[in-house]
Amino acid sequence: xxxxxxxxxxxxxxxxxxxxxxxxxxxxxxxxxxxxxxxxxxxxxxxxxxxxxxxxxxxxxxxxxxxxxxxxxxxxxxxxxxxxxxxxxxxxxxxxxxxxxxxxxxxxxxxxxxxxxxxxxxxxxxxxxxxxxxxxxxxxxxxxxxxxxxxxxxxxxxxxxxxxxxxxxxxxxxxxxxxxxxxxxxxxxxxxxxxxxxxxxxxxxxxxxxxxxxxxxxxxxxxxxxxxxxxxxxxxxxxxxxxxxxxxxxxxxxxxxxxxxxxxxxxxxxxxx
Numbered sequence: 336x337x338x339x340x341x342x343x344x345x346x347x348x349x350x351x352x353x354x355x356x357x358x359x360x361x362x363x364x365x366x367x368x369x370x371x372x373x374x375x376x377x378x379x380x381x382x383x384x385x386x387x388x389x390x391x392x393x394x395x396x397x398x399x400x401x402x403x404x405x406x407x408x409x410x411x412x413x414x415x416x417x418x419x420x421x422x423x424x425x426x427x428x429x430x431x432x433x434x435x436x437x438x439x440x441x442x443x444x445x446x447x448x449x450x451x452x453x454x455x456x457x458x459x460x461x462x463x464x465x466x467x468x469x470x471x472x473x474x475x476x477x478x479x480x481x482x483x484x485x486x487x488x489x490x491x492x493x494x495x496x497x498x499x500x501x502x503x504x505x506x507x508x509x510x511x512x513x514x515x516x517x518x519x520x521x522x523x524x525x526x527x528x529x530x531x532x533x534x535x536x537x538x539x540x541x542x543x544x545x546x547x548x549x550x551x552x553x554x555x556x557x558x559x560x561x562x563x564x565x566x567x568x569x570x571x572x573x574x575x576x577x578x579x580x581x582x583x584x585x586x587x588x589x590x591x592x593x594x595x596x597x598x599x600x601x602x603x604x605x606x607x608x
Contacts, residue, residue: 367451368602374448375600381441382592390430391581398578413507420488427488431481432524442531443472445592448599449538456545464537471530478523480510529567535560539591552594559587 386392394409396402405426410416420427428434446468450461487510491503513523539556542548562584569577 370448370451371599371602374445374451375596375598377441377444377448378592378596378599381438381445382589382596385434385437385441386585387435387438387442387588388581388585389434390432391578392585393426393429395578395582413504413511416484416511417488417491417507420485421492424485428481428485431484432479433481436476436479436481439472439475439527439531443469445595445599446534446538449595452547452599453538453541453545456547457541460537460541464534464541467530467537468534471527471534474523474530475527478513478527480513483510525567528563532560532563536564548595548598552591552598555587555591555594559584559591562587 397405397407409430410419450465453461487503487507494500539553542553562580565580569580
């Protein structure tokens, strides 16, 4: 009869547990790797294709003559918006922020991967950033009226009576009041941009402390989101220059997204979560 001592039982229990622990570690690694891949791809697409504030970039390039199509200033009436959407849908939808909706969704996926990678480096800051970013995303998606304006524009072009046109113009005015305010973006879009930008600044600060992404990536994020917040200063004190901080921020955002996307996609994190 073999006597099993407590020490031997403990060793056997540890040996039996090793395959389970290894399986759990491999499963967890696979899950995080998948999240990092999705977040990395989203960051690269957000930086290279669907950048935020494409409307501001377009107006800046249009004002200096690099782009020679489209209006030199955003439309200031419902009828002008309808005309632009009929004559040049791409420009009209860009100025109405349709592609910013795509950017916000991609940035949401990128932030999700960053939360996973940085969750141990600054749990409180990352939690606050997560709440701010996803509230901002929800507010933006609810506030953007680009597709509604496009639908009203098409219906206005197809209207056959003055009564129909008057109703559609009134509906367009009501829609524009949500999206625009005195020629600028409406309250919901201001709020969403502010929340997402503050979230980006918090994430960049955590990056600076964690070394997971490197100092260069952290400083790029601080500059990108810092200039983004400068938009509100320009809006308050120099409205004619609001495109400048957004355009400068866009350059740093491009670098930030590309650096984050490359590191998340390849898994080259100094201290992954």
